[in-house]
Amino acid sequence: MALKTFIEAIRDGLREEMARDENVIILGEDVGKKGGVFLATDGLWDEFGDDRVIDTPLTESQIIGTSIGAAIGGLRPIAEIQFADFIHPAFNQLVSEAARLRYRSNNGYSAPMVVRAPYGGGVHGALYHSQSVEAFYTHVPGLKVVIPSTPHDAKGLLRSCIRDDDPVLFFEHKKMYRSVRGDVPDGEYTVPLGKAQVTHPGTQVTVIAYGLMAHYALEAADRVADDGISVEVVDLRTLRPLDKETVLDSVRKTGKCLIVYEDNRFGGYGAEVAAIVAEEAFDYLDGPVTRIAGPDVPGVPYNHVLEDWFMVNPEKIEAGIRKLAAY
Amino acid sequence: MAVSERSAGSGAKNAKDARNALGADLGLSGDDLLEMYRLVALARAVDERMWILNRAGRIPFVISGQGHEGAQVGVTWALEKGKDWIAPFYRSIATCLTFGMSPRDIMTAQYATASDPSSGGRQMPGHYGSHEHNLVSVSSPVATQLLHAVGLALAARIRKTGQVALTIMGEGSSNQGDVHEGLNFAAIHKLPFIFIVENNGYAISVPLARQVAGSSVAQRAAGYGIPGVTVDGSDVLACYAAARDAVARARAGDGPTLIEAKVTRLTGHSSDDQQTKYRSEEELAADKSLDPVPKFREQLVAAGILTPEAEEKINAAIAADVHDATEYAEAQPDPHPSTAMRWVYAEDWPSESPPPWGMGEETASGSDSAPDSDAAADDAAADDAAADEAAAPIDESAR
Numbered sequence: 131m132a133l134k135t136f137i138e139a140i141r142d143g144l145r146e147e148m149a150r151d152e153n154v155i156i157l158g159e160d161v162g163k164k165g166g167v168f169l170a171t172d173g174l175w176d177e178f179g180d181d182r183v184i185d186t187p188l189t190e191s192q193i194i195g196t197s198i199g200a201a202i203g204g205l206r207p208i209a210e211i212q213f214a215d216f217i218h219p220a221f222n223q224l225v226s227e228a229a230r231l232r233y234r235s236n237n238g239y240s241a242p243m244v245v246r247a248p249y250g251g252g253v254h255g256a257l258y259h260s261q262s263v264e265a266f267y268t269h270v271p272g273l274k275v276v277i278p279s280t281p282h283d284a285k286g287l288l289r290s291c292i293r294d295d296d297p298v299l300f301f302e303h304k305k306m307y308r309s310v311r312g313d314v315p316d317g318e319y320t321v322p323l324g325k326a327q328v329t330h331p332g333t334q335v336t337v338i339a340y341g342l343m344a345h346y347a348l349e350a351a352d353r354v355a356d357d358g359i360s361v362e363v364v365d366l367r368t369l370r371p372l373d374k375e376t377v378l379d380s381v382r383k384t385g386k387c388l389i390v391y392e393d394n395r396f397g398g399y400g401a402e403v404a405a406i407v408a409e410e411a412f413d414y415l416d417g418p419v420t421r422i423a424g425p426d427v428p429g430v431p432y433n434h435v436l437e438d439w440f441m442v443n444p445e446k447i448e449a450g451i452r453k454l455a456a457y
Numbered sequence: 458m459a460v461s462e463r464s465a466g467s468g469a470k471n472a473k474d475a476r477n478a479l480g481a482d483l484g485l486s487g488d489d490l491l492e493m494y495r496l497v498a499l500a501r502a503v504d505e506r507m508w509i510l511n512r513a514g515r516i517p518f519v520i521s522g523q524g525h526e527g528a529q530v531g532v533t534w535a536l537e538k539g540k541d542w543i544a545p546f547y548r549s550i551a552t553c554l555t556f557g558m559s560p561r562d563i564m565t566a567q568y569a570t571a572s573d574p575s576s577g578g579r580q581m582p583g584h585y586g587s588h589e590h591n592l593v594s595v596s597s598p599v600a601t602q603l604l605h606a607v608g609l610a611l612a613a614r615i616r617k618t619g620q621v622a623l624t625i626m627g628e629g630s631s632n633q634g635d636v637h638e639g640l641n642f643a644a645i646h647k648l649p650f651i652f653i654v655e656n657n658g659y660a661i662s663v664p665l666a667r668q669v670a671g672s673s674v675a676q677r678a679a680g681y682g683i684p685g686v687t688v689d690g691s692d693v694l695a696c697y698a699a700a701r702d703a704v705a706r707a708r709a710g711d712g713p714t715l716i717e718a719k720v721t722r723l724t725g726h727s728s729d730d731q732q733t734k735y736r737s738e739e740e741l742a743a744d745k746s747l748d749p750v751p752k753f754r755e756q757l758v759a760a761g762i763l764t765p766e767a768e769e770k771i772n773a774a775i776a777a778d779v780h781d782a783t784e785y786a787e788a789q790p791d792p793h794p795s796t797a798m799r800w801v802y803a804e805d806w807p808s809e810s811p812p813p814w815g816m817g818e819e820t821a822s823g824s825d826s827a828p829d830s831d832a833a834a835d836d837a838a839a840d841d842a843a844a845d846e847a848a849a850p851i852d853e854s855a856r
Contacts, residue, residue: 153616155615181614181615186642187641187642187645189638189641189642191604191634191635191638192604192607192635192638192639192641192642195601195603195604195605195607195608195635195639196604196605196607196608196611196639196642197608198604198605198608199544199593199604199605199606199607199608199609199610199611199612199622200608200609200611200612200615201608202593202605202608202609202612203542203608203609203611203612203613203616203620203622204612204616205611205612205615205616207608219634222598222601223601223604223635226597226598226601227596227598227601227605230596231594232800232801232802233579233800233801234576234579234580234594235575235576235586235588235594236573236576236577236579236800237799237800238574238576238586238587238588238594239586239588239593239594240803271801271809272801272802295802295803296802296803324806324808371802371806371808371809372808373808374807374808375807375808
């Protein structure tokens with residue numbers, strides 16, 4: 131067991147999987163000598179060389195499309211998109227190609243690959259270095275979407291993603307890279323895809339979150355505990371396929387459900403969770419299914435006052451919990 | 458790098474020289490040439506049958522390769538079957554046949570049967586693919602496949618397999634951004650990659666002058682520092698020669714080649730297109746002279762390779778193959794809705810739940826099942842109408 135930052139756990143996971151399987155390669159912008167703009171791949175180019183850690187031109191569609199072909203050709207590509215905000219040029223390759231390849235070929239082909247991208251705000255990144263893009267991809271059957279919140283889960287889930295036989299998007303909240311530390315076990319452990327985790331047991335309100343918001347939800351749960359409000363926090367970890375059972379079991383127990391996400395509220399990932407809870411746990415609900423989410427503006431503004439206004443934080447979640455608990 | 462004009466096996470040679478030399482300088486035997494001719498003619502015969510079946514109401518949609526067959530067989534012949542990779546496009550019938558797919562494989566795709574090896578009836582006709590034959594599954598967004606071939610070439614280089622990856626598309630598709638991104642990357646890394654543009658002069662209805670600045674796709678190769686070759690796409694042997702050189706370069710580690718084969722589109726864009734609306738009668742008549750099938754035939758007859766006996770044998774075999782493929786595909790069952798949620802992922806996920814109307818347990822599926830009431834017949838008619846309506850916009854995007 132060792133204490134690691136979030137980004138160290140990711141880097142360790144990449145390195146160990148590359149050492150384990152010579153078919154694992156990394157490609158992306160500045161991933162080579164520089165080791166990535168956040169240093170997620172720092173040292174890997176020295177260790178594994180030009181063929182396995184490939185600096186690409188500034189061509190996101192090419193990074194993803196080439197990864198699809200390389201995966202067909204027997205490699206296990208890990209594509210790094212420098213910021214999730216810049217993944218949009220690759221939308222067609224992800225949605226029309228990677229997601230559909232297995233289905234459209236009736237299992238003749240598949241694209242086992244991982245797309246890593248830093249997402250999220252609260253880092254003075256403004257409109258184009260702060261976006262949450264998960265909802266675009268959780269909507270698409272054929273893609274898996276993973277958002278870890280701890281160093282332990284980041285490394286264990288990343289291993290599972292690299293070994294998975296389907297395309298997985300792995301979004302890393304950039305604010306957590308160096309601010310979040312945690313124990314990471316020694317040895318080759320994995321965390322399975324499609325399994326949520328109850329990170330704070332409780333009885334009165336279920337809070338469902340992922341990524342940075344999973345941390346903020348825990349802080350909010352602590353804040354209201356003093357007032358006798360018992361909150362159960364569910365960290366989804368994998369957004370698709372969704373672990374419906376863990377979500378529904380919790381809501382059936384507490385009767386109240388608050389979903390927290392940083393992305394714009396309208397049509398965000400939490401809207402789907404809310405719909406599932408409303409449809410499948412209706413008989414157990416003692417209050418409306420509610421959401422605390424980012425405001426519906428086109429991006430996170432730069433000025434720190436405006437950014438603070440945008441960002442969901444423990445206080446805002448706390449307010450949401452108190453309102454729901456009062457029902 | 459200069460754009461070179463390629464020509465082989467045609468031109469001013471007299472018949473006697475041709476008999477002695479045809480194919481020999483390219484290392485092709487008489488048997489090779491006969492097999493290449495069989496494939497060109499077979500692709501045409503399968504294609505013509507598809508149109509008959511469409512007009513007879515048996516299959517709802519056809520997208521054709523007529524006019525492209527010579528380039529496709531010539532180019533594909535230069536690759537190693539079962540080893541190299543091709544990411545084809547929706548006109549690649551002759552390519553797929555040359556690389557190992559059978560007329561049955563092509564015809565079951567037209568009927569979208571459960572046994573269709575390309576997609577099990579999930580995709581529109583023309584979206585071929587076969588892992589068994591290293592033919593990457595075709596999609597409808599154009600030019601995306603170029604990057605897949607580049608990725609295959611990257612994998613081949615890293616894994617040191619000696620494979621070459623080739624992709625094919627029309628000149629209309631060649632304007633997409635993925636083409637630039639992929640050529641740039643392949644050229645930087647000198648990947649064993651070949652880009653074939655089958656330039657038939659039209660992107661559905663839009664003529665070359667309105668799609669390609671400077672009128673040459675091959676010239677764009679210079680910007681990437683790779684060879685750009687223009688070849689007469691109705692000249693099977695010239696196409697083979699150009700592709701053979703490109704394969705040699707790729708295998709030697711000298712990087713990608715762009716080959717622009719000038720072909721003609723003898724049919725409308727698809728069965729939903731009427732090309733007389735935007736092409737003149739004179740132009741269409743003139744284009745018939747660019748038909749690779751009679752041209753290759755005459756070349757082989759003049760060389761004394763396609764004898765009347767050989768031709769009779771080939772024609773009989775083709776007729777039998779087309780008949781067999783049609784009968785076979787006609788008799789194959791439709792896929793059942795109970796299979797429709799399979800292969801979204803490698804494994805089934807309990808949370809990916811079926812729709813409230815189930816997986817077809819209650820209602821019999823397929824054209825073989827006789828509707829047992831007027832209501833069922835009405836439903837079927839409504840489905841057909843919806844399918845027809847849906848086909849048009851999809852078709853428009855498949856340029």
